[in-house]
Amino acid sequence: MAALPDHTGAKRALYLEDLSVGDRFQSGEHALDAAQIKAFARQFDPQPFHTDEEAAKNTFFGGLAASGWHTAALTMKLLVESGLPLAEGVIGSGGELQWPKPTRPGDVLHVVGEVIEIVPSRSKPGRAMVTMRCRTLNQYGDVVQNFTPKLVVHARPS
Amino acid sequence: MAALPDHTGAKRALYLEDLSVGDRFQSGEHALDAAQIKAFARQFDPQPFHTDEEAAKNTFFGGLAASGWHTAALTMKLLVESGLPLAEGVIGSGGELQWPKPTRPGDVLHVVGEVIEIVPSRSKPGRAMVTMRCRTLNQYGDVVQNFTPKLVVHARPS
Numbered sequence: 001m002a003a004l005p006d007h008t009g010a011k012r013a014l015y016l017e018d019l020s021v022g023d024r025f026q027s028g029e030h031a032l033d034a035a036q037i038k039a040f041a042r043q044f045d046p047q048p049f050h051t052d053e054e055a056a057k058n059t060f061f062g063g064l065a066a067s068g069w070h071t072a073a074l075t076m077k078l079l080v081e082s083g084l085p086l087a088e089g090v091i092g093s094g095g096e097l098q099w100p101k102p103t104r105p106g107d108v109l110h111v112v113g114e115v116i117e118i119v120p121s122r123s124k125p126g127r128a129m130v131t132m133r134c135r136t137l138n139q140y141g142d143v144v145q146n147f148t149p150k151l152v153v154h155a156r157p158s
Numbered sequence: 159m160a161a162l163p164d165h166t167g168a169k170r171a172l173y174l175e176d177l178s179v180g181d182r183f184q185s186g187e188h189a190l191d192a193a194q195i196k197a198f199a200r201q202f203d204p205q206p207f208h209t210d211e212e213a214a215k216n217t218f219f220g221g222l223a224a225s226g227w228h229t230a231a232l233t234m235k236l237l238v239e240s241g242l243p244l245a246e247g248v249i250g251s252g253g254e255l256q257w258p259k260p261t262r263p264g265d266v267l268h269v270v271g272e273v274i275e276i277v278p279s280r281s282k283p284g285r286a287m288v289t290m291r292c293r294t295l296n297q298y299g300d301v302v303q304n305f306t307p308k309l310v311v312h313a314r315p316s
Contacts, residue, residue, distance in 0.1 A: 043235070048247070059247065060249055067234065073225075077201070088218060089207060090205065096254050152218065154218075
C-alpha cells in the first residue's frame with residue numbers, strides 16, 4: 001500500500017498496476033480570493049452571493065462565497081496538476097458531490113484522496129473503473145467539498 | 159402540476175409554495191466552441207484532450223472534448239439565467255453527477271429539469287430541501303450530463 005507521490009515528490013505517470021485500494025495522495029494548494037470568485041461567478045453562476053460582497057450580506061450565505069462549481073473546478077485543477085498523475089489522464093464518469101461548507105475569499109484549498117475500489121472492466125481488458133474519495137479542505141481543515149469520482153484508469157501498455 | 163416558466167416566459171421569482179413534485183422546466187441554450195473549451199481547461203482542467211485538438215486525437219476521447227466541470231458550470235449558468243428562477247437563489251448542497259457522453263466543440267446545450275422530491279426542514283421552518291433531476295442535452299438530444307441536486311428552497315416571506 002504505497003502512498004502516491006504528493007506534490008513535493010517527482011512527477012510519475014501512474015498506470016492501473018500502480019494503484020491499490022487504500023492508496024492515498026495529497027495535492028498542492030490553491031489560494032482563492034474575491035476577484036477569482038467573482039470572475040468565475042460572472043461567467044457561470046451569476047448570483048449576488050457569488051458576485052457582490054455587499055449584496056451577499058443579506059443572503060443565505062451571509063457574505064461572499066464561491067460557487068460550488070468553482071470549488072469543484074479548482075479541485076480538478078489540483079488533482080490534474082499535482083494530486084493524481086495518471087498516465088492517460090484523470091478521466092471521470094461522474095460521482096457523488098457534496099459541499100458541506102462554503103468556500104470563502106482568502107481560503108487556501110488542497111485535496112486529499114484515497115482509492116476505495118478498483119473494478120476491472122469486463123468488456124475492455126486493460127481498463128478499470130477506480131472509485132476514489134476526494135476531500136477538498138481549506139486552511140482550517142474544514143471540508144468544503146466531498147467528491148467520490150469513478151475514474152477510467154488504463155493498464156500499462158504491453 | 160403547473161409547468162415552471164421556460165425561458166420564453168416572463169421572469170418570476172419562485173418560492174417553495176410555487177413548487178410541486180413533477181414540475182418541469184426547460185432552460186435557454188448555450189453554444190459551445192473550441193475556444194471556450196480550451197480557455198476553461200487551461201484554467202481548471204489542463205489535460206491534452208481538453209486543450210489541444212491534435213493531441214486529443216490519440217486519447218480516450220479521440221478528439222477535443224470539454225471538461226466535465228465545464229459542462230457542469232454551463233449547466234449552472236443555464237439554470238441561473240433561464241431555467242429556475244428561485245427567489246432566494248439556486249443554492250445546492252450537492253448531488254449525484256454523471257457524464258454519459260462528452261461535450262464537443264459545436265454543441266448547443268440546454269437543460270431540462272423536474273422536481274422529484276420536496277422535504278420540509280424540521281429544524282428551519284420556512285425552508286425545504288428540494289431534489290431535482292437535471293439533464294443537460296446537446297442539439298441531437300444526447301444527454302451529456304445527469305445531475306440530481308438537492309436545493310435549499312425558501313418559503314415566501316410572511
